[in-house]
Amino acid sequence: MEDFAYVLDYLAQGRATDSKFRREPVAYALGAAEFKLFELVPKPGAIMAVGQRVYIGREMDQKTDIMGVKRRISHNELTSAAQKELPFVIEQVVKEQEQRFIDFYNKAEAITTKFHMLELLPGLGKKTMWALVEEKKKGEFKSFQEMEKRIPVLRQPIHLIAQRILKELENPSEKYRLFVAR
Numbered sequence: 001m002e003d004f005a006y007v008l009d010y011l012a013q014g015r016a017t018d019s020k021f022r023r024e025p026v027a028y029a030l031g032a033a034e035f036k037l038f039e040l041v042p043k044p045g046a047i048m049a050v051g052q053r054v055y056i057g058r059e060m061d062q063k064t065d066i067m068g069v070k071r072r073i074s075h076n077e078l079t080s081a082a083q084k085e086l087p088f089v090i091e092q093v094v095k096e097q098e099q100r101f102i103d104f105y106n107k108a109e110a111i112t113t114k115f116h117m118l119e120l121l122p123g124l125g126k127k128t129m130w131a132l133v134e135e136k137k138k139g140e141f142k143s144f145q146e147m148e149k150r151i152p153v154l155r156q157p158i159h160l161i162a163q164r165i166l167k168e169l170e171n172p173s174e175k176y177r178l179f180v181a182r
Contacts, residue, residue, distance in 0.1 A: 002036055003057035005029035006089045009082035010048040027066070028073070028082040029054065030089055032097075034181035035165055037078065039070045050085050051092055075169045086169070090162040098144060101161050104178070105132065105147065106140045111176065120176055121160040122167060128153050 007029050014023030027040040027048055040056065042048065046065040055062045056069055075083070094101055108117040118129045131151050141147045144157050161179070168180035 001057075002031035002033055002038075003055065004032040004053055005038055005040070005056045006032060006093060007040075007048045007050055007052045007054060008037075008085050008089055009050065009079045010042070011079070012047075026070070027054075028078050029056070030086065030093070031056075031181075032093060035090075035093075035169065035179055036181055037073050037075060037169065039073050039077075041067045041070050043067050051089055074172060087162060087166055090165050091158060094158050094161050094165075101158075102141050102143060102147075104161070105157065106136060117176075117178065120164060120178060122163040124154075124160055 007027055009028045011026050014026055025042045025044075025046070027042050029038045029040050030036075031038065032053070038056065040054070043063070043065055048054065048065055052065075054065050056066055057063075075086075078086070105118075110116050116129060116133070118124055118132060119126070124132075128151070131153055132147075135150050138150075141150070147157050148154060165179045168174050168177055
């Protein structure tokens with residue numbers, strides 16, 4: 001269950017594809033916990049910015065900008081502007097929830113005898129993966145900055161996580177899901 005979401009696009013005048021008389025404001029958002037994509041119904045007069053964190057949970061008194069969730073959507077239902085903003089908003093969420101993703105790196109394990117969870121991260125090769133596994137044996141990582149210091153070949157661990165989340169959102173038939181809820 002998502003309680004918070006990050007705005008990807010806000011259409012104060014509604015979608016251009018809707019008839020003139022049925023247009024109503026709409027916002028597209030990314031869930032903060034399970035990375036679900038939503039179409040939201042903004043409150044009248046609400047003004048939202050891309051990347052803004054909004055409450056979408058059940059408590060009505062906490063909803064300041066959003067009346068509710070209209071529906072859950074897929075990646076290809078997002079506006080082109082929302083699709084372009086998505087990688088940046090994902091990185092913002094990963095940075096804000098750093099400990100959650102550090103725990104992923106610390107607890108990642110083999111899926112099969114020949115395949116490791118870390119190999120699912122786009123851009124992370126076998127050499128870097130094994131360096132990460134060996135360094136993890138010396139002690140758990142505490143931050144992304146520490147990871148980069150301890151493993152010189154590892155570049156931008158935040159970006160690796162963000163790329164994986166984006167890949168899972170773009171491809172709903174992905175066999176292994178690490179971060180995005182079904």
